[in-house]
Amino acid sequence: MxxxxxxxxxxxxxxxxxxxxxxxxxxxxxxxxxxxxxxxxxxxxxxxxxxxxxxxxxxxxxxxxxxxxxxxxxxxxxxxxxxxxxxxxxxxxxxxxxxxxxxxxxxxxxxxxxxxxxxxxxGPLTKEDLDRLRTEYEDRAAREGASDAAEDFPDLRA
The missing domain is CATH 3.30.310.50 (Alpha-D-phosphohexomutase, C-terminal domain)
Incomplete structure (x- = not known):
């Protein structure tokens, strides 16, 4: 920058x-x-x-x-x-x-x-888009050793 x-x-x-x-x-x-x-x-x-x-x-x-x-x-x-x-x-x-x-x-x-x-x-996003994004975030977090990927999706708690 x-x-x-x-x-x-x-x-x-x-x-x-x-x-x-x-x-x-x-x-x-x-x-x-x-x-x-x-x-x-x-x-x-x-x-x-x-x-x-x-x-x-x-x-x-x-x-x-x-x-x-x-x-x-x-x-x-x-x-x-x-x-x-x-x-x-x-x-x-x-x-x-x-x-x-x-x-x-x-x-x-x-x-x-x-x-x-x-x-x-x-956007606008669909439920399928959100599921795909969650998977991408979780994969990235696993690679990076981060533990907060699920927190990036507070609207989708099971």
Whole structure:
């Protein structure tokens, strides 16, 4: 990741931006859940009073991107700032988690880049998609010796 510069708050100023407006009747619930889940591995914060939050993709120690979350009537808005190189990967990561949490509501996350071009799309997911993703996560966890793969699927407890 290479940011153009660092702003007064000490966070990178990224050269690319992408926005997803995710239609839902429960934007604050999904925003809170996304931040709560992802902040186990990256920095994140949710402000319930004003239904806003952010995620800082800093898992490897360097900030690769930042997602700001805000609620509108009937939508959760995600604004991702990252380098052009990291933008598609981080769209996929944030979008995949949100689509997974909202599979019962058919959530679809479609990103629109600052230049007006389409970004990536995640969801809506089916039960079969979730089963496949769970198997992939469990396989990865077994290879990496991680024990938290099942926690990545809190909606599918047996």
């Amino acid at each position: 290479t940011a153009n510069s660092v702003n007064a708050n000490g966070t990178p100023d990224f050269d690319s931006r992408s926005v997803a407006r995710v239609a839902t009747d429960k934007p604050a619930d999904y925003g809170r859940r996304l931040v709560s889940h992802m902040s186990r591995k990256i920095d994140g914060e949710w402000n319930g009073a004003d239904s806003t939050g952010h995620l800082v993709f800093n898992r490897e120690g360097t900030v690769a991107g930042i997602v700001d979350l805000a609620c509108e009537e009937g939508a959760l808005v995600l604004t991702l700032s990252a380098s052009a190189q990291e933008l598609p990967r981080l769209e996929e990561v944030a979008g995949r988690h949100l689509a997974r949490f909202g599979y019962e509501d058919g959530l679809a996350v479609s990103w629109k880049r600052q230049d007006g071009s389409d970004g990536t799309t995640q």
